[in-house]
Amino acid sequence: MSPELHERAVEIFETTIGVEYSDQAERTPEWGDAVAKAEETTPATTVTITFASNIPSPLLDRVTAFAADLRRIPTIDAVDVVTIRTCRSCGCTDDQACFGGCWWISDDEGLCSACAPAVPGEQR
């Protein structure tokens, strides 16, 4: 049980039974009810993982695995994995373009116009 859930259960136990919480309280059937109620009333938790699209694929695998692990936690209702399109050379994004402005040289490539000529293998 998470500390938050325990705290809620204690609160519910004390308000519904009118008895102060103690270690013995956890052995009573009322405690079980309080825990069940605490679980029911715990607000939905959504986790958002944001990562740059230029991260190396082993790292991306770990992000994906981490997201899958989080989804298995009962108190987490949703895990959003969000990719921020990032230039693989300079790290600029849609929100933070290069000085003077830049654009994506193609739709599927994470490379901006400011870096395009400087990347090896792409000289013109």
Ligand SMILES: [Zn+2]
């Ligand atoms: Zn760039």
Ligand SMILES: [Zn+2]
């Ligand atoms: Zn750029």
